[in-house]
Amino acid sequence: MASDPTACETAIAGLRTALDTARSSTVPFRHWTLANVLPQDACDALVAWQFGEEAVAGDTGGRRETRNASRVFVEPEARARDARLDVMAQMFDSPEGRRAVExxxxxxxxxxxxxxEVSLDTDGFWLEPHTDIGAKKLTLLIPLSIHEDAEEWGTDLMNAEGETVVRSNGRFNTGTLFVPGNDTWHGFKKRPIKGLRRGLIVNFVDSTWRATHELAFGPAH
Known part of the structure; x- marks a missing residue:
């Protein structure tokens, strides 16, 4: 399913606006908060996407990797199936989108x-403190939960001791962006999730990333 070039251009312009108006903070590490990151069509597609029970995570022992076989990605098949997802992927991967992030x-x-990655978390879920260093060169976390308490489900930004210093905004389509480093500790302190904590995890990864089936357009060159 081919994407409409005009839709791609509009999406890229929207991403640029979100980045241009981002709020910066250095507490507890350098990060940015972005409003209205994704096009509405992409939000609609991600919220409407139906998954089997195996894709939904409760207590994973604090690590998403324990459920690698059940994780969900916007990869080439998903892009081909839904032009709205393809437009979103093209937006992030375009030279203009990349340059605006840089x-x-x-x-x-x-x-x-x-x-x-589409994250789907339910009650019992928690995530241990980690930093995303290594192959991940950029991390953007976008909540897409539509439940009443969803704004309380943001990611915990932590210090090296694993203590929450700031809780990122859990508001729908509000992004938390950072460049992974030795100090970018974050996780999810266990707390009630009455519903489905849905989100989009955006990463740019280098050529050492082995799970190439997860990538939107294939491996880095």
């Missing part, structure tokens, strides 16, 4: 590949 964060996305 300009804000002062980092390089050269020789990186786009990875888009």
């Amino acid at each position: 300009d804000l964060c002062g980092t390089s996305l050269d020789h990186t590949a786009l990875r888009l």
Whole structure:
């Protein structure tokens, strides 16, 4: 299913606006908060996407990796199936989109590949403190929960001791963006989730990333 070039251009312009108006903070580490990150069509597609029970995570022992076989990604098959998802992927992966991210964060996305994971968490879920260092060169967390308490389900931004310093905004389509480093500790302190905590995890990963089936457009070059 081919994407409408005009829709792609509009999506890229929207991403640029979200990045241009991002709020910066250095507590507890450098990160940015973005409003209205994704096009509405992409939000609609991600919320409407139906998954089997195996894709929904409760207590994973604090690590998403324990459920690798059941994780969901916007990979080539998903992009081909739904043009709205393809437009979203094209938006992030376009030279203009990449450049806008680089300009804000002062980092390089050269020789990186786009990875888009749909996270689906339920009551019992928690995530241990971690930093995303290594192959991940950029992390953007976008909540897409539509439940009454969803704004309380943001990611915990932590210090090196694993203590929550700031809880990111859980508001629908509000992004938390950072460049992974030794100090970018984050996780999810266990708390009630009455409903489905849905989100999009956006990463740019380098050529050492082995799980190439997860990537939106294939491996980095």
